[in-house]
Amino acid sequence: MGAARGDWLDCKNGNVISREYGSWVFLGEVLTNLELVPDAGHTQHCGSCTRCIDACPTGAIAEPFVVDADRCIAYHTIENRAEKLPDEIASNLQGWVAGCDICQDVCPWNQRFAQATDVAEFEPYPENIAPTLAELAEISDEEWNRRFTASALRRIKPEMLRRNAKAND
Ligand code: SF4
Ligand code: SF4
Numbered sequence: 648m649g650a651a652r653g654d655w656l657d658c659k660n661g662n663v664i665s666r667e668y669g670s671w672v673f674l675g676e677v678l679t680n681l682e683l684v685p686d687a688g689h690t691q692h693c694g695s696c697t698r699c700i701d702a703c704p705t706g707a708i709a710e711p712f713v714v715d716a717d718r719c720i721a722y723h724t725i726e727n728r729a730e731k732l733p734d735e736i737a738s739n740l741q742g743w744v745a746g747c748d749i750c751q752d753v754c755p756w757n758q759r760f761a762q763a764t765d766v767a768e769f770e771p772y773p774e775n776i777a778p779t780l781a782e783l784a785e786i787s788d789e790e791w792n793r794r795f796t797a798s799a800l801r802r803i804k805p806e807m808l809r810r811n812a813k814a815n816d
Contacts, residue, residue: 657689660699660750661714666692669757673769699750704739708750720747724811725803737814744783744811745803772798783812 657663662670693711700708707718716722720743723736732740751757764770775794786794791805803811 657691659693659711664756669761670751671761698753702753732814740815780812780815
């Protein structure tokens with residue numbers, strides 16, 4: 648990734664968006680004692696677009712730039728550790744078990760500028776690309792441990808993954 652200074656945008660779906668890559672970027676940080684000149688604040692270039700707000704299946708983008716986590720599928724599938732998902736989330740899963748990219752899928756910044764990574768370590772493990780809901784609903788702790796080693800998806804514990812898959816029924 649190599650977005651230049653001043654190229655980062657603040658967007659209505661709550662994501663940080665790069666003019667060069669859209670919002671599917673890997674965010675990292677470097678700790679340093681170098682004296683650095685700070686970037687200018689984010690600017691916003693959504694204009695009159697409301698695609699993400701209109702497309703969100705649960706109405707989680709309560710107003711431009713404000714995402715209500717309690718209505719967001721991504722929050723509930725990744726962070727909510729309750730035994731059961733709320734009914735209004737479960738009834739809108741449409742196959743999602745780990746996050747939800749709808750507000751990013753519909754964004755013109757991604758449709759025009761998203762680029763596939765050239766970093767091999769960011770690629771998904773081949774075995775995890777198209778799992779079935781049935782297999783995820785029954786995945787054992789041991790199998791989860793083997794398939795999600797060193798994966799960002801490891802944040803979704805095995806009981807959460809089983810819960811999310813079963814909630815799609
Ligand atoms: S991730 Fe999905 S549920 Fe959450 S705000 Fe975006 S479209 Fe809505
Ligand atoms: S879909 Fe439209 S309103 Fe939403 S973040 Fe992208 S440009 Fe902004």
